[in-house]
Structure formats: C-alpha cells, structure tokens
Amino acid sequence: MTKLLLDVDTGIDDSLALLLLLASPEAEILGISCTAGNVGARQVAINNLAWLDLCRAPEVEVCLGAEVPLIEPLKTSEETHGPQGIGWAELPAPQRTISSRHATDLWSDVARQHPGEVVGLITGPLTNLALAVKRDPELPRLLQRIVIMGGAFNHRGNTTPTSEWNVAVDPDAAKIIFDAFSGLPAERRPAVCALDVTETLEMRPEHLARLAEASGSTPVETLDPEDPIGTRSTASNPLVRHVTDAIRFYLEFHREWGHGWLAHMHDPFAAALALDDRWAETVDVTVDVELAGTLTRGTTVADWGGVWGREPNARVAVRTDPQAFFDHLITRISALARTLA
Ligand code: BDR
Ligand code: CA
Numbered sequence: 001m002t003k004l005l006l007d008v009d010t011g012i013d014d015s016l017a018l019l020l021l022l023a024s025p026e027a028e029i030l031g032i033s034c035t036a037g038n039v040g041a042r043q044v045a046i047n048n049l050a051w052l053d054l055c056r057a058p059e060v061e062v063c064l065g066a067e068v069p070l071i072e073p074l075k076t077s078e079e080t081h082g083p084q085g086i087g088w089a090e091l092p093a094p095q096r097t098i099s100s101r102h103a104t105d106l107w108s109d110v111a112r113q114h115p116g117e118v119v120g121l122i123t124g125p126l127t128n129l130a131l132a133v134k135r136d137p138e139l140p141r142l143l144q145r146i147v148i149m150g151g152a153f154n155h156r157g158n159t160t161p162t163s164e165w166n167v168a169v170d171p172d173a174a175k176i177i178f179d180a181f182s183g184l185p186a187e188r189r190p191a192v193c194a195l196d197v198t199e200t201l202e203m204r205p206e207h208l209a210r211l212a213e214a215s216g217s218t219p220v221e222t223l224d225p226e227d228p229i230g231t232r233s234t235a236s237n238p239l240v241r242h243v244t245d246a247i248r249f250y251l252e253f254h255r256e257w258g259h260g261w262l263a264h265m266h267d268p269f270a271a272a273l274a275l276d277d278r279w280a281e282t283v284d285v286t287v288d289v290e291l292a293g294t295l296t297r298g299t300t301v302a303d304w305g306g307v308w309g310r311e312p313n314a315r316v317a318v319r320t321d322p323q324a325f326f327d328h329l330i331t332r333i334s335a336l337a338r339t340l341a
Contacts, residue, residue, distance in 0.1 A: 001028045002275050003117050005110055005143075007065075007103070009037025009124030009166075010047040012080075012087050012250045013264070017123055017271035018048065019243070020329060022055050023336035027275055030110050031061040033103030035124040037169050038077050039085035041067045042098075044124075047085050049094035054238065055336060062096070065103025065128035069170035077165065080253050087249025088230055089242040107132035111142040120146035121274040123267035125166050130173035133180045140181045144188065149270035150174060151194035151287070151300035153316065163298035164195050167289060171298035175289040182313035186284060189315045191273055194300065197280065197317045198266035205261070207326050208247060212240050214334035216341060223248055225261045239337040268329055269320065279325065280317035287314040 004027055008014045021027045034044040041064055048062050068074045082088060099106070107129065111118050120143050122129055129146075133139050150166035151174075152158070159168035167174045181190045205223040212220045217237035221244060229252055233244035250263035273279045286303040290296045302316060 001026055002119055003028050003030050003114055004274060005030055005107060005118055005120050006032045007035055007120070007122045007124060007128050008032060008044065008048065009035045009039070010044045011038040011085055011124065011267065012082070012246045013267040014038070014123050015047065015051055015086055015246055016243070016265060016329070017267035018051050019055065019239070019333050019336065020268050020271045021275070022057050023332040024275055029060050030118065031063065031106045033063045033065050033106055033128045035065060035128050036067050036069070036074055036076065037124040037166065038081040040076060041065065043085055045098045046094060047091070049096045049098070050091035053094045053096055054091055054242065054340070056340065061099045061101065061106065063099045063101050063103045063106045066131055069125060069127050070130060070172045072170055072172065075169055082246070082249045087246035088232060089245040091242060103128040104132040104135050108136040108139060111139055115142050116144055119144050119274050121271060122146060123149045123166070123270055125170040126150070126173040126177045127170045130170070130176040133176060137180070140184060145191065146181065147191045147193065147270050147274040148177070149193045149198065149266050151192055153194050153196050153300060153302045155194065155196040155199070157299070158195060160298065162296050164300065167300055168298035171289050171291055174300070175291055178287050178289060178313055183311065189284065189313060191280070191282060192287060192314045192316045193266065193270040193273060193280070194316060195266070197320055198269050199264050200320065201265040201269050201322050201325060202262040203247060203265050203326070205251070207330060208244055211243070211330050211334055211337070212237070214330055215240050215337035217337065223251060225255065237337050237341050239333070239340050243333070265329070269325060272325060272328065273317065279320055281319040282315040283318050284312040285314060285316050286310045286312050287316065
C-alpha cells in the first residue's frame with residue numbers, strides 16, 4: 001500500500017487522477033488539500049467531495065488552504081476546465097463536507113503521524129505545500145517523496161510561451177518547494193512531470209469508447225468532432241457518463257488551442273507515478289524557477305549540463321509508454337465504474 005497526501009486544483013485531469021487513485025487498491029489516500037488554480041479553492045473542494053461521493057469512496061478528509069497564491073494575483077482557467085472545473089460534467093451536490101483542518105496542518109500532521117511513509121502528489125499550484133513547508137521546515141524530510149505535475153523544460157509553455165500552468169499560477173511557491181526539497185538522498189528527490197512528458201499522453205475518443213466498453217456501459221459513444229459543442233453523454237454508467245462529459249470539454253479546449261481532437265492527461269500520469277516509479281524514465285537534474293524575468297517569470301529551468309555545479313534536486317520524467325499508460329487507466333477506472341453500475 002502507498003500512503004498518499006494529495007494537493008490538487010480539480011480540474012478535469014485532476015479528476016481523472018483522483019479516479020485512478022480511487023480505483024487503485026494499492027493507494028491509501030490519507031487526505032486531500034485544495035488549491036486555487038483551475039478554479040477557486042472552494043470549488044476545487046466541492047469537486048473532490050462530489051467525485052468521492054459518486055465513487056462511494058471511504059471517508060477521505062478534504063481540506064482547504066490558501067485561496068490565493070503567495071504573491072501573484074489569482075488566475076483561474078474556466079476556459080480550460082469548464083465553469084465548475086469539471087468540464088461539462090454536472091455531478092450531484094456532495095453530501096460530504098469540507099474538513100475544518102487547514103491544508104498546512106493536514107500535511108504536517110499526517111506526515112508526522114507516518115514519518116518516511118507518505119508520498120505527496122501535487123497536481124495544482126504549489127501554494128499549500130509551500131505554506132506547509134514554511135510552517136514545518138522538516139516536512140521534506142518527513143515525507144517519503146513527492147511527485148509534482150508542473151513545469152516545462154525543453155517544451156513550449158501552456159500559460160506563457162515558456163511557463164506551465166501550475167508553476168505560472170504560483171511561481172514563488174514553486175521556487176520555495178524546489179529549494180526546500182534540495183539536498184535529499186537521490187531516491188527521495190521530487191519527481192517532476194512536466195509538459196515535455198505529460199503532453200505525450202493524448203487521450204482520444206477511442207480511449208473513452210474503450211472505457212465505456214470495459215465498464216459495460218451503453219451506448220458505447222465515440223465523441224465526434226462534428227458534434228455540437230457541449231453535447232452530453234447518455235452513457236448508462238454514471239461514472240462513464242460524467243467522465244465523458246468532463247473530457248468532451250477538454251477535447252474542445254485542446255482543439256481550440258491547435259492540439260487536435262485530444263486531451264492531455266497531465267495529472268493522471270503524475271498519479272500513476274506516485275504509485276509506481278516505473279511509469280517514467282527520469283533524469284536527475286537541478287531545477288530552479290525564474291521569478292524575475294519580465295517575459296519568463298514562472299519558467300522552470302533545468303540545468304541539464306550541470307553548469308551551475310549544484311546537486312540535483314529533482315528527478316525529471318523524460319519518457320513514458322503512453323499506450324501502456326492508457327491501457328492501465330482504462331483497466332483501473334472501468335473496474336471502478338463497474339462497481340457503480
Ligand atoms: C496542469 O495545469 C492544469 O490546468 C492541469 O490540471 C494540470 O495540472 C497542466 O499544465
Ligand atoms: Ca491540475
């Protein structure tokens with residue numbers, strides 16, 4: 001079993017990451033903290049609670065933290081993730097409630113309860129984790145390791161020409177984390193899933209059709225690019241229906257941005273890596289965050305050639321097997337969907 005703490009900005013692909021973890025018997029989620037990013041932090045919390053309800057998940061604590069980045073004014077991204085952050089999906093209002101514990105306390109308390117055992121997965125801006133580290137500087141040594149979805153190295157940005165969303169929303173927090181997690185033994189360095197690798201994970205309508213089929217959901221729908229914007233799924237299985245509605249929005253967004261009729265599965269990849277290191281080939285390298293650049297604030301820089309002479313502080317994922325990843329995602333989520341039919 002892998003004990004996990006999540007920090008998320010749910011988000012369409014954060015939703016799929018959560019579903020993958022809920023569908024993974026080897027994952028034990030000890031808590032979820034919510035960061036403002038794709039949508040406001042409260043909406044992130046509602047989305048997480050609603051997915052947990054829908055999946056009839058065991059009780060999982062969902063906490064709020066900072067509702068704005070450390071310095072940067074908050075930006076959200078409803079045009080990417082839909083009005084509520086879950087695309088066109090309309091999940092029933094959750095029965096569960098937000099915990100009264102603050103996100104920073106969650107991270108510190110849980111890490112201290114299980115020293116050296118907890119894997120942290122961050123698929124949103126790093127605001128909460130940076131605040132937790134400021135409050136409890138031991139945290140990097142108390143966690144077993146962390147996996148971050150963030151950054152763009154030898155790859156174009158998705159927020160500015162050179163920056164990736166999670167880092168661009170709160171660059172100061174990202175810098176704090178790369179500094180605070182420096183000096184760890186090699187096997188405990190943060191694993192970083194940047195756009196260079198996450199944009200190789202292209203979800204296409206065929207994947208959704210395979211998910212429906214494996215879930216025993218009818219009709220098996222193949223989302224057609226000619227469909228009117230916002231067409232809703234009629235899938236018999238509730239999980240397949242909501243996932244299809246969420247992903248349709250993401251396909252529409254990616255098409256609008258010139259990527260084609262596909263959707264990048266950034267966060268589910270980071271979730272898979274949090275459970276099993278073998279999902280990525282990684283390179284140990286020193287990573288830092290540009291804070292001062294007038295054009296490049298929020299850009300992640302990797303010192304591939306070692307010219308800084310600084311110890312590596314990250315294990316950057318450089319390659320994965322997209323086909324094996326989608327097979328895994330479909331197998332796992334369909335098994336969960338079948339339990340809800
Ligand atoms: C990241 O930004 C968000 O929009 C996604 O959820 C993902 O975590 C990709 O840049
Ligand atoms: Ca995210």
